[in-house]
Amino acid sequence: MNKSDQKIDIVILAAGLGTRMKSSKPKVLHELLGKPMVAYILDAVKDLCADPAVIIVGNQAELVRETLGDQARYALQEPQLGTADAVKCARETLQGKSDMVLVANSDFPLIRPETYRALVEKHLASGAVLTISTVITEDPRGFGRIVRDADGKVCKIVEEKAASPEELAITEVNSNPYCFQADWLWKSLDRIKKSAVGEYYLTDLVELAYQEGAFVDAFEIEDEEESIGINNRVNLADAMRVAQKRINEKWMLEGVTMIDPQRVYIESGVTLGKDTVLYPEVYLKGSTTIGEGCELGPSVMIEDTEIGDFVKIKYAVLEKAKVENHVDMGPFGHLRKGAHLGEHVHMGNFGEVKNSYLGEGTKMGHFSYMGDAQVGKDVNIGAGTITCNFDGENKFKTEIGDDVFIGSDTMLVAPLKIGKGAKTGAGAVVTHDVEADTVVVGVPARPHKKES
Structure with a gap:
């Protein structure tokens, strides 16, 4: 199959409670310049695939559906058991329908359409089963660190709270979004083990792929401002200034x-x-x-x-x-x-x-x-x-x-x-x-x- 003919599906993770926003409104519906943050992702990825993106909803799902209408398809995550579990909720809708799946977090509204396109192109060209987005920064904002082996290959992502002092010193951090070979993604999700807090993390697929000898590629987002993730009102204000x-x-x-x-x-x-x-x-x-x-x-x-x-x-x-x-x-x-x-x-x-x-x-x-x-x-x-x-x-x-x-x-x-x-x-x-x-x-x- 010609790489340019590969069909892409989009999954947007938007089910979380967003407790750090301290709001009665779902985090994904908080606005930047008059538009819900999740709508920025929908606009940025709309030219990547023919079918509407699948949004994983959970917290106040009906309000999210009502706000976004037919801009997207929807899958319900109930209860919310982590990012890998969220992606799994889209499996029934998407499995066997596409060659590649792009997974985006709904709280990264500043990533430009051209960045999504460049990530997809690199993933298609590399033959990787998984391509992650990274950013080099002195201000990690709580993101996981990208750990590489002696040959420079990505081998795992370590969450900040679990990182050693040496790992905390790493300046390459996990960003968003991710690209997957579709068949590999759908069969690998069931192999992720539950974390100590009872959730299933999508980032665990990096280490799983490395251990089985599959190639994990990394795409560096050069504009650090694009990787502002919104967890609280301070982050929202930072993103607002950039937008x-x-x-x-x-x-x-x-x-x-x-x-x-x-x-x-x-x-x-x-x-x-x-x-x-x-x-x-x-x-x-x-x-x-x-x-x-x-x-x-x-x-x-x-x-x-x-x-x-x-x-x-x-x-x-x-x-x-x-x-x-x-x-x-x-x-x-x-x-x-x-x-x-x-x-x-x-x-x-x-x-x-x-x-x-x-x-x-x-x-x-x-x-x-x-x-x-x-x-x-x-x-x-x-x-x-x-x-x-x-x-x-x-x-x-x-x-x-x-x-x-x-x-x-x-x-x-x-x-x-x-x-x-x-x-x-x-x-x-x-x-x-x-x-x-x-x-x-x-x-x-x-x-x-x-x-x-």
Whole structure:
């Protein structure tokens, strides 16, 4: 068989309790930049095989299945009796189906797709029954040490807590993932003996293969950051910094300026246009899209929001909103779910918009609130204007036509329609519809009659 024709299956170990995370959430679902850590492995290995990876689940298995859906196949490990026992749970699904099995731990989210590919290629080229991943480091992080014989061949992995002083001095440590000849793996799993703590360790296959004279190869991961395994919140923060650095560098190479990249947070699902400038303390989350030539920050949080081109926003929060081109917003503005600002809208400081559309060229003054409103073009919304859209039980809509002038401190009591070109006086409380080109003033607001 041609090596390039060999079929590969992927097994991802995700059944553990993750007790050191001290969390009610499964460790594998803890997020890095808006995505569960196990999803990083799924993305990294998806091009290696035609079939979805098999995820070994155990702790809160249904929640893991619910979160990842049909991105993977699943096998249940119950009870959890170690990594070798976990792999054995995939045997019924995979035995006889592939030539090679790649086993990855779900808590190593930083390993790049090209690293997985290089490991597979080395394994296929070497003819080894097992190829392990290693890293040379002065900070072993509790990983097992790679022990070699006098000829330099890998002969076993010694866990740190069982290592001698000489073994503890070894700087080549066990990393992740592993590649196996499939037939050898499935028949060898039953030969692993239970450890002193009652578990079966996959790493014991290294010594077992060596003792039977089979070849065990080693693949060195040169970028030590890829081998950050996550066991606790400190490790999670370390991995977060690496993942963020990668994303920020990617966008800077695509033409985005970051005044201080270490103070910019961008989740994995965000996209940005060229010539956009990000100031410190910008947080871009979810499925947010940012256009070209924007200036965001300082201190802006945007989540699941669509931003057009040449938009300026500072000291603001935007959630599930849409902002068209050439909008100027802030400081201290808030767009809530359903807010939509048309082109060339200006939104002043301490303004808030919820489930409302502001038409092209409209200017909304400071300390104003538009909720459940449809606002036309070139409307002036004076400072302190409020749409009174909720009566305690139901919400009602306010409709404001083009070229309307809303005086400062106006209360618009919905349901309400303000006709094109109408005006309200400062401090008006508008409780009835206003016809086009009409001026209303007072409390309650009435049409203004000019003195004869």
